[in-house]
Each structure stands twice: as C-alpha cells, then as structure tokens.
Amino acid sequence: MIIAVDGPAASGKGTIAKALARHYHLPHLDTGLLYRAVAANVARMELDPAKEADAVAACDFGALILADPVLRTDEIGQAASIVSAHPLVRAALLQRQKRFAHQAGGAVLDGRDIATVIAPDADAKLFVKATPQIRARRRHTELQTHGSTLSFDKVLTDIRARDERDSSRSAAPLVMAPDAVLIDTSFLSIEASIEKAIAIVEAHSPR
Ligand SMILES: Nc1ncnc2c1ncn2[C@@H]1O[C@H](COP(=O)(O)OP(=O)(O)O)[C@@H](O)[C@H]1O
Numbered sequence: 001m002i003i004a005v006d007g008p009a010a011s012g013k014g015t016i017a018k019a020l021a022r023h024y025h026l027p028h029l030d031t032g033l034l035y036r037a038v039a040a041n042v043a044r045m046e047l048d049p050a051k052e053a054d055a056v057a058a059c060d061f062g063a064l065i066l067a068d069p070v071l072r073t074d075e076i077g078q079a080a081s082i083v084s085a086h087p088l089v090r091a092a093l094l095q096r097q098k099r100f101a102h103q104a105g106g107a108v109l110d111g112r113d114i115a116t117v118i119a120p121d122a123d124a125k126l127f128v129k130a131t132p133q134i135r136a137r138r139r140h141t142e143l144q145t146h147g148s149t150l151s152f153d154k155v156l157t158d159i160r161a162r163d164e165r166d167s168s169r170s171a172a173p174l175v176m177a178p179d180a181v182l183i184d185t186s187f188l189s190i191e192a193s194i195e196k197a198i199a200i201v202e203a204h205s206p207r
Pocket residue numbers: 007008009010011012013014015016138139142185188189190191193
C-alpha cells in the first residue's frame with residue numbers, strides 16, 4: 001500500500017505520515033529532508049541556492065547529512081524552498097523518491113508533490129492543512145525547543161513566503177490532488193488528526 005501525505009509547512013503532515021507508517025508497519029520517507037539536504041550542501045559549498053546549476057551541483061549528498069539537526073532550522077527550510085523550485089533539482093531527486101514509494105510492500109511519503117508527481121498511483125492520498133497562524137505557532141514552539149530564538153512574527157513571515165513560493169512555482173507546485181482527502185488540523189489534537197488519517201486510509205486501502 002502506498003500512502004501519500006502532502007501539505008504546507010508545519011501543517012502536521014510529518015506527524016501524520018510517521019504515525020501511519022507505525023500503524024501499517026510501512027517504511028516512511030520525509031521528502032522535505034532531501035530538499036533541505038540540498039540546501040545545506042549549497043551552503044556548505046558556498047554556492048547560490050537561487051542559481052539552478054549551483055543547486056544541481058549540491059544534489060549529490062551522502063545519507064549521513066539527512067540526520068544532521070541543522071536541516072531542521074528555519075534558514076535551511078527557506079533555502080530548501082528556493083532550491084526545490086529548480087526543475088533540474090526536482091529531476092535529480094525524482095527517481096530516488098519514486099523507488100522508495102514503489103518498493104515491495106509499499107511506503108508512506110510526505111511532502112508537496114507525492115500525490116501529484118511521485119506516486120499518482122498511491123492507494124490513499126491525504127492533504128493536510130492548517131491556518132498560517134496555527135502552523136507558525138507550532139513551528140515557533142518546535143524551533144524554540146531546539147534552541148532557536150527567532151520571533152513568532154519572523155516564523156510566520158517565513159512560512160507565508162514559503163507557502164507562496166511552493167504554491168506558485170511551475171515545477172511540481174504545492175496543490176491538492178483532485179482525488180486527495182483534506183484534513184484540516186487547525187483545531188484537531190495530534191491524536192485526533194492521526195485517528196482521522198487512519199479512518200481515511202481504511203476507507204481507501206486495497207482489500
Ligand atoms: N494537530 C496538531 N496539534 C498540535 N501540534 C501539532 C499537530 N500536528 C503537528 N503538531 C506539531 O507541529 C509541529 C510541526 O508538525 P510536523 O508534523 O513536523 O509538520 P510538517 O511535517 O507538516 O512540517 C511539530 O512540533 C508537531 O509536534
């Protein structure tokens with residue numbers, strides 16, 4: 001079974017995807033980490049994330065970098081959204097994600113284009129959203145627990161900028177697939193959003 005979970009920054013898609021993977025004993029891939037790794041590599045190589053050739057040169061990163069806590073920072077999230085708009089960067093990361101999705105037994109992937117590009121054949125497609133203010137509050141709290149001193153206003157501004165960039169780009173923009181089911185987590189607890197996600201997958205899973 002392939003489960004696609006898409007949505008904007010800090011909507012709760014990773015939390016839901018991880019819980020679905022645990023529930024159904026499936027491997028999980030946070031595809032945002034791949035774009036974050038490219039962004040971190042661009043910074044390490046002192047290249048320009050806005051230049052497509054520079055970003056492509058940074059696509060060859062080792063598996064170790066994916067565990068680096070620096071990937072979780074707001075700054076890398078912004079840079080990830082810049083490198084991810086380049087079609088050649090998306091092309092460089094495409095097969096790796098398609099292979100993961102289509103491995104024997106299935107998988108859960110979360111990102112922006114899982115249901116539309118990586119696995120349009122997914123058995124269940126979820127689109128997770130929440131208001132920008134609520135997403136910014138959650139991300140602000142999360143960043144604070146990791147030692148960040150960024151203000152709430154800065155986190156909200158950055159989330160809005162990323163929403164705009166991710167939705168307006170021409171290469172695999174953030175859109176809800178026509179056959180996806182929406183979960184608005186704005187006023188749902190983590191437990192309630194996971195329960196809802198499992199109920200949706202149950203209704204769509206192959207028998
Ligand atoms: N329904 C929810 N209610 C409250 N907090 C949530 C909810 N879902 C996720 N969170 C918290 O919000 C933050 C961002 O969630 P995450 O799943 O990482 O989002 P995303 O993968 O969409 O960026 C995390 O700290 C997570 O624990």
